Amino acid sequence: MSTQVKVKNRLSNTVQSLKPSGIRRFFDLAASMEGVISLGVGEPDFVTPWRMREASISSLERGHTAYTSNAGMLPLRVEIQKYLEERFSVSYHPETEILVTVGASEAIDIALRAILDPGDEVLVVEPCYVSYEPVIRLAGGVPVFLKTTMENEFKLTPQELETHITARTKAIIFCYPNNPTGGTMTAEEWKTLLPIIEKHDLMVISDEIYAELTYGRMHDSIAALPGMKDRTILISGFSKAFAMTGWRLGYVCASPDLLAGMLKIHQYTMLCAPTMAQMAALEALRHGRSDMERMIESYRQRRNYVVDGFRQIGLTCHEPDGAFYAFPSVASTGFSSSEFAEKLLMEEKVAVVPGDVFGESGQGHIRCSYATSMEQLKKALERMERLMGRLS
Amino acid sequence: MDRLKQRELLHLLEEDSRMSAEQIGKMIGEPTEVVEQTIAALEAEKVIVKYPALVNWERVDDHPYVNAMIDVKVTPKRDVGFDEVAERICRFPEVKAVYLMSGASYDLSIILEGKTMKEVATFVSQKLSTLDSVVSTATHFILKRYKHDGIELEDRDEDHRMVVTP
Numbered sequence: 001m002s003t004q005v006k007v008k009n010r011l012s013n014t015v016q017s018l019k020p021s022g023i024r025r026f027f028d029l030a031a032s033m034e035g036v037i038s039l040g041v042g043e044p045d046f047v048t049p050w051r052m053r054e055a056s057i058s059s060l061e062r063g064h065t066a067y068t069s070n071a072g073m074l075p076l077r078v079e080i081q082k083y084l085e086e087r088f089s090v091s092y093h094p095e096t097e098i099l100v101t102v103g104a105s106e107a108i109d110i111a112l113r114a115i116l117d118p119g120d121e122v123l124v125v126e127p128c129y130v131s132y133e134p135v136i137r138l139a140g141g142v143p144v145f146l147k148t149t150m151e152n153e154f155k156l157t158p159q160e161l162e163t164h165i166t167a168r169t170k171a172i173i174f175c176y177p178n179n180p181t182g183g184t185m186t187a188e189e190w191k192t193l194l195p196i197i198e199k200h201d202l203m204v205i206s207d208e209i210y211a212e213l214t215y216g217r218m219h220d221s222i223a224a225l226p227g228m229k230d231r232t233i234l235i236s237g238f239s240k241a242f243a244m245t246g247w248r249l250g251y252v253c254a255s256p257d258l259l260a261g262m263l264k265i266h267q268y269t270m271l272c273a274p275t276m277a278q279m280a281a282l283e284a285l286r287h288g289r290s291d292m293e294r295m296i297e298s299y300r301q302r303r304n305y306v307v308d309g310f311r312q313i314g315l316t317c318h319e320p321d322g323a324f325y326a327f328p329s330v331a332s333t334g335f336s337s338s339e340f341a342e343k344l345l346m347e348e349k350v351a352v353v354p355g356d357v358f359g360e361s362g363q364g365h366i367r368c369s370y371a372t373s374m375e376q377l378k379k380a381l382e383r384m385e386r387l388m389g390r391l392s
Numbered sequence: 393m394d395r396l397k398q399r400e401l402l403h404l405l406e407e408d409s410r411m412s413a414e415q416i417g418k419m420i421g422e423p424t425e426v427v428e429q430t431i432a433a434l435e436a437e438k439v440i441v442k443y444p445a446l447v448n449w450e451r452v453d454d455h456p457y458v459n460a461m462i463d464v465k466v467t468p469k470r471d472v473g474f475d476e477v478a479e480r481i482c483r484f485p486e487v488k489a490v491y492l493m494s495g496a497s498y499d500l501s502i503i504l505e506g507k508t509m510k511e512v513a514t515f516v517s518q519k520l521s522t523l524d525s526v527v528s529t530a531t532h533f534i535l536k537r538y539k540h541d542g543i544e545l546e547d548r549d550e551d552h553r554m555v556v557t558p
Contacts, residue, residue, distance in 0.1 A: 027556040040556035130558045179558075297400065301419035308418045351555055372551075374408075374415075 022357035030351040037380045039368040040351040044243040049291035055283035056276045070267040072100025079285040088221045096256040100273045104209045104237040104250035111233045114261040116141040125174035126359030147361040154183030175207035180358045180367035181327040182320020187220040204232040210323040212241035215300045242284045247277040302370040309381040313388045324371040331364040348383035393430045409443040448545045459534040463498035465527040477525045
């Protein structure tokens, strides 16, 4: 028989103070309903191309089931180096500057844990992915939020950056192309921020998981700009570009001293990323580019279609240049993000994610993923038009 | 319309030939009229030949067709090579496809559709084998179609994703 152990606070103060993800409540609601069209999914609607699945299966058949080196298989790191250099003109040494992680999520976690001391402030460009704030807090840091707006196409401005810097500011974290807004930053726009970043000696954590999903031009990595590689931790992965979300495979690139720090955390907590996923990723980089390009063309076409559709039914929507999200404003209806999203779900069975889930500056918007079939998108727009008709 | 967009348009129509010009226009960023004009031009040039439906006849209970692939060895003729006999074979309505092959021990590959095995056999023995240039034939009956024109016929495209994810 076990006796109940009495410990006053079984959970740490930090964990107790974390807010549960706002997406959770919506998921429970939507999952309980029949016939819901979901624009709430933050992952590709493609299954991982067969080429990658087959490579992984074949590696299992040949018995590749052991650990790999902590940093990931060297051939994979070499492919990552070649890929980043070719696509985004950033250059990292495969042996000392690249670490393969369990999704970009792990990379974000170890990057923050490697650089933060208790009380260090981290600037977070929002609206943003839901994990940044809790992960900063778990690492002992203090998040400070920078706002972006539809008027600025959700780009970070030098003014917004400068006003929030204090003596405790250690780093800035952002994701461009952006989840949830689809906003992007060009090299010219990055350059307006560099003097401030340098003046205050900030570190940069650049989450570039949507880099390949940039429409009409190539993605510009901040790490490619003069003097930035050394202060930037570049994070990316295979989930979005190669439709490999469930494989949990990402990577982080940084100068050798930073990478060695992150590697320490990674080797004690994760040991290495799953071998079979690394095998699939190797195939993705070696032979999966044409599969990727086909998927990206399809996202671009669907983006054009839905953005036009939103505008026609009376929602203001900026043209998202990246990722697979549109972030229309529902302010004209007089409802808050959550009220509108709940109405849309209950009355028309369309699931979207309320914008304020991604931070205060997302209030008044809804995130709509267009990574879903054209038939579904068409139906969703019809249903949304009906709701808008009733609200006007 | 530039060549890249024209190719995009063709891919979209190949995937779903019933897609409206308006929808295509929105997806590739061109006005509806331009899409309509381009499609008309592509039809006139015979780039777009036809808009058929891909039917999975296996799903139709008493579907009345048997399909066969026939390897045909022929003697090519001076000046016209294989074209003359291939064109003759094409004229039979029961012939669904004719290909000139490399690297095989035969020259033409034919896909034939008949109502019964007997009908196919009759075609081979009375129409095909009796052509002057035809040296020999080998007939293979198709038992089941798994994939046709790039489409998996029994593919189940279920969405395994959760309803809402960050």
